[in-house]
Amino acid sequence: MKNKFSFNKYTLQTWGRNIRGVCRQLIIPFAIFQGIRTIFFPTTFDVLLLAIFILVALGYHYEWF
Template identity: 65%
Template sequence: MRKRFNPYSLPPWVRQIRDVGIQIIVPLAIFQGIRTILFPTSFDVLLLAVLILLALAYHYDWL
């Protein structure tokens, strides 16, 4: 059986980094999406995919 993740068991500095990451990742993904539409390169598409996966991981509490 898998142990449930409890964010309050983390040290305060890790929780603060996690909270800042949650606030920054969505606007950054939107900006990168617009940039990818205007100037598509393989790096931009890869970076956008990573940002979207990271945003989903934060949303579903995988991180």
């Protein structure tokens, strides 16, 4: 029995696939920039944002979403 809320990345509309592709291309440069920024200006917000960027990059790499 299939859950009606199940997510399939192949059933996204064209604009959804485009947004996902752009995010996939930009997450690594954002994470690198944020890592450099965190080294020079370490604040709690910068560290949390870097952790989120790393998790999203890992999610794209391992195709979690």
